[in-house]
Amino acid sequence: MYENISIEDAKNLQLELAKQLRFKPVKNISTIAGADISFNKNSTTMYTVIVILSYPEMKVQAYALDTFETAFPYQPGYLGFKEVPALLKVWELISNKPDLVVLDGNGILHPRRMGVASHFGILANQPTIGCAKSILYGENHIPERTKYSYSTIESKGDLLGFALRTKDNCAPVYVSAGHLTTQEQALEVMKKCIGNYRIPEPTRRAHEIVNDFRIGKLKAGYHHIDQPLTLF
DNA sequence: GCGACAG
DNA sequence: ATCTTGTCGC
Secondary structure, three states: OOOOOOHHHHHHHHHHHHOOOOOOOOOOOOEEEEEEEEOOOOOOEEEEEEEEEEOOOOOEEEEEEEEEEOOOOOOOOOHHHHHHHHHHHHHOOOOOOOOEEEEOOOOOOOOOOOOHHHHHHHHHOOOEEEEEOOOOOOEEOOOOOOOOOEEEEEEOOEEEEEEEOOOOOOOOEEEEEEEOOOHHHHHHHHHHOOOOOOOOHHHHHHHHHHHHHHOOOOOOEEEEOOOOOOOO
């Protein structure tokens, strides 16, 4: 897909894709997904996962696993070119698409408003949120140190995202709209995805599952979690 | 020109 | 991102 694209062309494509971004709230959210990629050191094989959780309960309902060969190196500002092709492949294994997808990285909190979450959202025509573990870009304000505190991140007066404290005295995560949602909804939804860990549940579960896949404990394909029967 | 730089 | 032990703080 992006095997031989130059950085110059990649930058121009990001600018074109950014023109297609749309922001409106998702209605009636009942499922939310986490997407992640893992790989062995010095290997070009990417292990991918998309895990679907109930919202706001955060119970794992299903997950899809697959592999993909790296065709573009990681470069700050161009993460989508490496990860999106792999994520689109595992995305196809899912027949019941989730209402929202949370990506490990940024949405419009990006120099050209085209972080991996926005990039995936445009190509999949799917509502997405970016949730990064460190800051890539923007005027970084610092939130209070208590859980659920947040601060805005801006650039030239534009609201690009939020630093959200997910746990007392722990480094914040960086939240931004990807596509087909709003900044306000992205923040609101990510607050509800916080469990007892620094990393919000969709991404945390995705990371956990994809690592089990990488070390051979899980197999490729679509997996559904049977719900325990409620007897009455 | 220099430094910073999601995963 | 991955590799990898101990260590500091709530």
